[in-house]
Amino acid sequence: MKQKTIYVEINIASDIETLWEYTQNPHLHKEWDLRFSDITYLHRLPDEPQRFLYETRIGFGLKVSGTGESIGDIRSRSSERVSSLAFASDHPLSLIKEGRGYWKYIERDNGQTAFLTQYQYETARGLPGSWIDRFLFRPLLSWATAWSFDALRLWIEQILLSELHLEASSDGGLVITSGRQWLLIGGKKIPLSAWLCGSSTVYEAYDEEMNCFSIKVHVKNRILGTLFSYRGTFRETEGETC
Known part of the structure; x- marks a missing residue:
């Protein structure tokens, strides 16, 4: 095939x-x-x-x-x-x-x-x-x-750099989480304190019943809480939604 x-x-x-x-x-x-x-x-x-x-x-x-x-x-x-x-x-x-x-x-x-x-x-x-x-x-x-x-x-x-970690979830999905973060100034990496960072989690999986991919995005800060969240679906064929 x-x-x-x-x-x-x-x-x-x-x-x-x-x-x-x-x-x-x-x-x-x-x-x-x-x-x-x-x-x-x-x-x-x-x-x-x-x-x-x-x-x-x-x-x-x-x-x-x-x-x-x-x-x-x-x-x-x-x-x-x-x-x-x-x-x-x-x-x-x-x-x-x-x-x-x-x-x-x-x-x-x-x-x-x-x-x-x-x-x-x-x-x-x-x-x-x-x-x-x-x-x-x-x-x-x-x-x-x-x-x-x-x-x-x-x-x-x-000027912002973040570690990204890729893992497979127990149900076969893809999980991406952010790690340490730095400011890039003059070619130097300056570590950001945890209270300044945005912690991101992205989950994506294929839904066989709906014949499309589902995606969830959540970005939060230790002090401010949730900064951004998104949930949706998409198909690989360009221009097609589900």
């Missing part, structure tokens, strides 16, 4: 050099990308692909690990860059067997840089794995990619 590729695109108010650093530096990358809880670059020789190890926390104290390699294409005097990626996992809990994709950077004349990704992967576990991927894992992974890209945009464009 052939699954469609995952594609996400966003415009960020940034020059291409800054965006490249935030996405190619593993210490910065894991700060904004929900799909990875840890990324470790391995030693390489000149002109070799950059190989790396990754880990993703899936809740209940469990982790999924894998390997990958990337090649960055930097062309002098060009407003575009491409970074290709191949990844694989033989971890017993991983639904992804192997895959590949790319990141593309396009610097615009308006001071923004378009950042886009497209990737595809082969699932493990045969037919059951393909069905789980089609109806649950792939839509959630697509959503997590889009959420991560927006977190990157907010980090670069604004």
